Structures are given as C-alpha cells and as structure tokens.
Amino acid sequence: MENYSEFNIQYIKGVGEKRARLFNKLGIYSVADLIHFYPRKYQDWNNCETVLSAPENEAVAIKATMITPVKENLIRKGLTLYKCNFSDGQTVIHVTIFNNKYLAKALRTFDEYILYGKIEKSFTNAFMSSPQIEKADTAQGIHPIYSATENLNSKVIAKVVKTALDKFEYFEDTLDNEIRDKYNLCSLDFAIRQIHFPSEEKNIETARRRLIFEELLTLQLGLMKLRDKKETKNNFIINYDFTEEFLTLLPFELTNAQKNAITDCVKDMMSKKTMNRLIQGDVGSGKTAVATAAMFTAIKNGYQCAMMAPTEILASQHFESLSKLFENTEINIALLTGSTKAKEKREIKQALMSGEIDLIVGTHALIQNDVEFFNLALVITDEQHRFGVEQRASLAMKSASPHLMVMSATPIPRTLGLIIYGDLDISILGELPAGRKKIRTDVVDTSYHQRIYKFIKKAVDEGHQAYIVCPLVEESESDLIPATQYAEELSEKYFQGYNLALLHGKMKAKEKDRVMRSFENKETDILVSTTVVEVGVDVPNATIMLIENADRFGLSQLHQLRGRVGRGSEQSYCILVSDNKGESTRERLNIMKKTSDGFKIADYDLKTRGPGDFFGKRQHGLPNLVIADMLEDMETLTECQQCAKDMIKEDENLDKYPLLCNQISDMFRKTDY
Ligand code: ADP
Numbered sequence: 052m053e054n055y056s057e058f059n060i061q062y063i064k065g066v067g068e069k070r071a072r073l074f075n076k077l078g079i080y081s082v083a084d085l086i087h088f089y090p091r092k093y094q095d096w097n098n099c100e101t102v103l104s105a106p107e108n109e110a111v112a113i114k115a116t117m118i119t120p121v122k123e124n125l126i127r128k129g130l131t132l133y134k135c136n137f138s139d140g141q142t143v144i145h146v147t148i149f150n151n152k153y154l155a156k157a158l159r160t161f162d163e164y165i166l167y168g169k170i171e172k173s174f175t176n177a178f179m180s181s182p183q184i185e186k187a188d189t190a191q192g193i194h195p196i197y198s199a200t201e202n203l204n205s206k207v208i209a210k211v212v213k214t215a216l217d218k219f220e221y222f223e224d225t226l227d228n229e230i231r232d233k234y235n236l237c238s239l240d241f242a243i244r245q246i247h248f249p250s251e252e253k254n255i256e257t258a259r260r261r262l263i264f265e266e267l268l269t270l271q272l273g274l275m276k277l278r279d280k281k282e283t284k285n286n287f288i289i290n291y292d293f294t295e296e297f298l299t300l301l302p303f304e305l306t307n308a309q310k311n312a313i314t315d316c317v318k319d320m321m322s323k324k325t326m327n328r329l330i331q332g333d334v335g336s337g338k339t340a341v342a343t344a345a346m347f348t349a350i351k352n353g354y355q356c357a358m359m360a361p362t363e364i365l366a367s368q369h370f371e372s373l374s375k376l377f378e379n380t381e382i383n384i385a386l387l388t389g390s391t392k393a394k395e396k397r398e399i400k401q402a403l404m405s406g407e408i409d410l411i412v413g414t415h416a417l418i419q420n421d422v423e424f425f426n427l428a429l430v431i432t433d434e435q436h437r438f439g440v441e442q443r444a445s446l447a448m449k450s451a452s453p454h455l456m457v458m459s460a461t462p463i464p465r466t467l468g469l470i471i472y473g474d475l476d477i478s479i480l481g482e483l484p485a486g487r488k489k490i491r492t493d494v495v496d497t498s499y500h501q502r503i504y505k506f507i508k509k510a511v512d513e514g515h516q517a518y519i520v521c522p523l524v525e526e527s528e529s530d531l532i533p534a535t536q537y538a539e540e541l542s543e544k545y546f547q548g549y550n551l552a553l554l555h556g557k558m559k560a561k562e563k564d565r566v567m568r569s570f571e572n573k574e575t576d577i578l579v580s581t582t583v584v585e586v587g588v589d590v591p592n593a594t595i596m597l598i599e600n601a602d603r604f605g606l607s608q609l610h611q612l613r614g615r616v617g618r619g620s621e622q623s624y625c626i627l628v629s630d631n632k633g634e635s636t637r638e639r640l641n642i643m644k645k646t647s648d649g650f651k652i653a654d655y656d657l658k659t660r661g662p663g664d665f666f667g668k669r670q671h672g673l674p675n676l677v678i679a680d681m682l683e684d685m686e687t688l689t690e691c692q693q694c695a696k697d698m699i700k701e702d703e704n705l706d707k708y709p710l711l712c713n714q715i716s717d718m719f720r721k722t723d724y
C-alpha cells in the first residue's frame with residue numbers, strides 16, 4: 052500500500068493541481084495532513100423532523116417528497132430563482148433555490164429528499180430558502196462540516212476526504228494494543244474514519260478521545276525528548292557543597308522544603324550534567340533563600356553567578372538584601388540595570404570580564420550583547436514567567452552552558468507546569484516558613500472606606516505600613532479612581548500627618564527606586580500604587596494590603612498582591628474593595644477569603660476566566676494543537692504524561708513506535724525550536 056503520509060493530495064481523484072493549491076492554503080499538502088484536518092462540527096441528517104415538530108431558526112433535516120416540478124424564474128441577468136414544492140406528508144414546504152442550476156435540474160418529482168436548513172412557518176405552509184437537498188436514500192448520516200475557504204467549500208473538502216479514506220484501506224496504528232487497552236483508546240483507523248464520517252453520534256466522542264490523546268502524547272513525548280537533548284555536559288562542576296556555611300549567614304532556620312530544594316540544586320551542579328531547574332513556590336515561600344544558597348556554593352567554588360529580575364525595583368531589592376547577607380564575606384556583588392550610569396556600567400562590565408565581580412544582579416540590561424563574563428556558572432531568573440524563553444536562553448548564552456535556575460510563584464496547575472516548563476526539573480516549595488500567620492482577607496464595598504482608613508491609621512500608629520493598590524494610573528475608564536488623584540485625595544483628606552507615596556508604572560526607574568526605598572526604610576507609611584508592587588517586592592513590616600476595584604483583577608494577581616503582606620510574624624490583612632454586586636464576582640472574591648492556596652486559586656481562575664493569563668498573553672512557543680485543548684482536556688493530559696513517562700522508561704528511543712516518532716518530529720519542526 053502506498054504511504055499516505057507522503058501521498059500528495061494533488062493526486063487524489065477530483066483534486067488536481069489547481070484545487071491542490073487551495074488545499075495548500077489550508078496547510079494541507081499530503082493525505083496525512085488531510086485526514087488530520089478534522090471537521091469543525093457536524094450536521095445530523097439522521098434524525099429527520101417534520102415541519103410541525105421542527106424548531107424555527109435552527110438548521111434541521113426534513114425528509115420530504117417533491118410534489119411539483121421546478122419552476123425557473125429569471126430575475127435578472129445572473130440571478131435565477133428556482134421554485135418547487137415538497138411535502139413531508141402533512142405540510143407543504145415551499146422551497147426556493149438561488150442560481151443552482153445543477154441542483155434544480157437533478158430534482159425529480161415524487162422522489163424523496165432530505166432538506167437541510169432553517170425553516171420558516173406560516174399558518175398552513177412552510178418555507179425554506181436555499182436548503183441543502185440530497186436524495187433521501189444516500190443522504191442520511193452525520194455530515195461533517197469543515198472550515199471552508201472562499202473557493203473551497205465544506206462539501207468539496209468532505210468529498211475529497213471521502214475519496215482519500217476509500218483509497219487507503221487501513222491507517223496503521225501509532226500505538227500498540229497494550230497502550231490502547233490501558234487507556235481505553237480505539238484504533239487510529241477507526242478514529243480517523245469516524246471523526247470524518249461518524250456512523251453514530253457516540254463514535255465522535257470515541258474518535259475524539261483517541262485523537263486528543265494522540266496529539267497530547269506526541270506533545271509530551273516531544274517535550275521530554277527535547278529535554279534530553281538539552282541535557283548538556285556540566286562545564287562548571289561544583290566540587291564542594293558550602294550550604295552549611297551559608298546557613299550560618301542566615302538570620303532564620305530554613306524550612307524543610309527550602310533545604311530539599313537547595314539539596315536538589317547542589318546535587319545538580321555536582322552531577323555530570325548541567326542544571327535546569329525550576330523552583331516553584333507560592334508567594335512568601337522563600338525562593339530567594341534557595342537561589343542565594345545555590346549562588347553561595349557556586350561562588351565559593353570559584354565561579355560567577357548572575358541573577359535576573361523582571362523589574363528594577365525587584366533587582367535593586369535583591370541587590371540590597373544580598374549585599375547585606377554577604378556583608379562579612381569576600382563575595383563581590385554589583386547591580387546592573389537600565390538606569391545604571393554609563394561610567395559605572397563600564398566599570399561593572401570590566402569587572403565582570405575580569406572575574407572581579409562574583410555576583411551580578413540586574414534586569415534585562417544583563418543580557419545585552421556587550422556584557423561578558425569571566426566564568427559565569429549559574430544563571431538565575433526570578434519570576435520566570437515574566438521573561439520569554441529566549442531571554443532565559445540569551446543569558447545562558449553568556450557562557451558555555453551555565454547552570455540554570457528559574458524561580459516562579461505563578462501557581463500553574465502541575466499538569467500545565469509540566470508542559471510549559473517541560474524542559475526543566477522542578478523543586479516545589481510546598482510550605483511557608485514557620486510562624487507566619489494566615490492573612491485575614493475581607494471583601495467589602497466602598498461604603499467601608501472610612502472604617503478602613505481608620506484601621507490603616509491605627510496600624511501605622513503601631514509602627515506598621517500599608518499598601519493601597521488601585522488598577523490604573525490615568526483615567527481611561529470613568530468609574531475607576533486614577534491612582535494619582537486618589538493618592539492626593541487620600542493624603543489631603545484622610546491621612547494628614549502621615550507619609551504617603553505614589554508608585555506607578557509610568558514613573559522613571561530611578562524615581563520608582565527612590566519611592567520603594569523610602570517605603571523599605573519606613574520613611575513612607577502608606578504606599579499608593581498600581582500593580583507594580585505585584586511582583587516579588589518584600590517589605591515584611593507592611594501588614595495591610597488594600598485593593599481598590601478588586602473585581603478588576605484576576606484571582607492569581609490578587610493572590611500575588613496579597614502575598615506582599617504577611618511576610619513577617621505580625622497578623623496581616625488584605626481588604627478587597629468592590630462595589631460590583633454580581634453573583635460571579637462575589638463568588639470569585641470570596642474564594643480569596645476562603646483559601647490562601649495559590650494552586651487552588653489558580654485552578655479556579657483557570658476555570659472561570661479561561662486560559663488567557665497562562666497562555667494568551669504570554670508566548671510559550673509551544674507547538675499549535677489541532678484538536679486537543681490543554682485546559683479542556685486536562686484529564687487526558689494527565690494520562691498522557693503518565694503514558695509518555697512509561698514509554699520513555701521502557702525504551703528511551705521509542706524504537707517500537709516509528710510512526711509516533713515521525714509525528715513528534717513533524718509537530719516540533721513546525722515550531723521553531
Ligand atoms: P518568595 O518565595 O515570594 O520570593 P521571598 O524569598 O521573598 O519569598 O521570602 C519571603 C520572606 O520570607 C522574606 O522576607 C525572607 O527573608 C523570609 N524568609 C525566607 N525563608 C524563611 C524562613 N525559612 N524562615 C523565616 N523567614 C524566611
């Protein structure tokens with residue numbers, strides 16, 4: 052039998068060169084492409100209605116006999132109307148056909164047809180305008196509807212698919228019986244035939260399950276293989292573990308989760324292969340300490356480290372706290388951001404090249420071309436999801452395959468995490484440092500403002516600080532209070548005698564830095580801010596987080612914001628203000644009240660707000676999926692991950708599955724990896 056995956060559709064009967072080009076536009080070149088071009092939906096021509104039972108304004112199938120011959124009506128040049136009457140046994144249906152001479156000529160009085168389309172009813176009659184009409188004896192069945200283009204309609208595509216399916220007797224399976232039985236999958240051949248021309252409605256689901264499974268399995272296996280490929284030789288072998296010494300510098304006890312993560316990292320760096328590790332932990336779980344421990348050991352072994360943060364605020368904060376921690380060591384630290392002065396920048400670059408600087412903290416400025424290192428062995432990116440994959444890669448390019456660690460608080464459900472970070476090993480910080488009190492969260496409306504302000508004043512009087520977050524800087528939506536105006540109003544009307552400062556995204560980096568520093572130094576009592584404080588900022592003395600228009604935020608974002616407080620041993624509060632009384636909004640905000648588990652919150656967000664926050668706005672560079680939907684098909688995804696693991700374990704090269712291997716390379720060739 053001919054190989055269908057290379058069979059050019061041009062040579063399928065009824066296609067030819069011209070039509071093949073139209074198929075090419077849909078990305079269809081081979082029969083393999085064609086059979087994986089699945090219907091968008093189906094029309095059920097099996098369950099025919101009668102006019103009386105048929106709903107209006109909905110496409111229906113009606114079995115009817117033609118009772119009068121076709122009358123031709125030339126309206127004007129190029130527009131001919133054909134009229135004829137059908138009967139379903141009870142009601143007469145007046146049918147109008149536009150311009151379709153071929154169809155009009157084929158219709159025969161007293162023959163039985165199925166009319167498919169919308170029906171309009173009057174007292175005694177019914178009308179159908181340009182319905183699809185086919186002979187009753189051959190038309191029954193479930194008809195596939197394909198996404199058509201202007202010159203290639205669904206019917207033509209269906210016909211070509213049918214011809215192709217008839218030409219190839221059997222589509223060889225990519226999976227063996229064992230796997231199919233275990234995961235309850237039909238054969239590939241059955242799936243392909245039934246997804247296009249289902250003989251029963253329930254077969255569509257059976258076929259879909261198989262094809263979704265296959266696609267997700269291909270993706271998962273591809274990612275796992277990719278990860279194998281990335282496993283490069285360790286060029287920066289760490290010989291000594293300095294974690295014990297590091298502990299003496301820390302003002303606190305590490306949590307077990309932190310200890311385990313540090314052990315993972317040090318083990319990685321001592322192994323024969325380069326480290327590629329994700330440290331995932333909820334806000335406040337202490338990821339920085341893990342990163343710092345790994346850097347300490349690398350530096351003590353004579354290497355350089357780089358830590359990249361997504362904002363200048365965060366970078367300088369890391370710089371400050373690292374400088375303090377390493378105060379009495381010989382470790383030489385520097386900060387490099389977009390606002391570092393030119394002269395200082397030159398000096399820093401020089402010192403990086405000579406190896407004088409051991410540890411550089413910075414923003415994107417670190418990945419500029421002219422930044423060179425002496426022996427960069429460990430690259431850490433904080434809040435990984437803010438960086439694209441390429442940025443992660445380009446910092447890594449600064450050296451011959453340095454060890455990589457990425458830290459993320461984005462609580463992506465584990466299944467998705469495996470896909471997005473499929474090329475990384477993962478250490479999870481599943482516990483918060485001891486002594487943390489649960490943050491008390493309340494949801495109120497704006498009538499509570501006076502009381503809240505009083506509460507904030509009381510906290511400040513007791514020596515604490517507060518954040519007030521509002522969504523936008525400038526008025527773009529009339530019902531939102533712009534931060535600038537709001538800050539002025541607050542300090543004039545409610546907080547006379549208190550120190551307020553404003554922080555927003557449009558400020559210059561230097562200015563932001565100054566504001567942030569004054570908050571850290573307790574010169575500022577209350578920080579009014581847009582969401583720039585969302586990421587990573589750490590001021591343990593702040594105990595109140597007030598969020599205006601809270602309904603404007605996604606839950607995960609609210610969770611991040613809430614994570615800015617409750618970082619010390621004091622009781623902290625998160626107050627969500629919203630006048631939105633909608634039921635779903637209330638329910639959403641109440642989730643914040645009920646749970647402090649970032650993963651649960653993310654799951655809920657995912658279910659109610661859709662994947663936008665995870666996939667839409669960010670590009671993960673994953674291959675496009677045709678039939679599967681990573682979120683809809685999460686359960687299948689989990690099964691596939693298990694299946695892929697077992698397959699690789701049994702046979703790393705997947706020699707038993709040559710067809711699947713081809714599929715993997717096809718899928719990943721289309722993406723630029
Ligand atoms: P995140 O994981 O959100 O990045 P950080 O690393 O900023 O969290 O840590 C949050 C706060 O908790 C910091 O003030 C840090 O010094 C402190 N911290 C980290 N680990 C511990 C610990 N084991 N015990 C007590 N405090 C800790």
Ligand code: MG
Nearest residue numbers: 338339433587
């Ligand atoms: Mg952090």
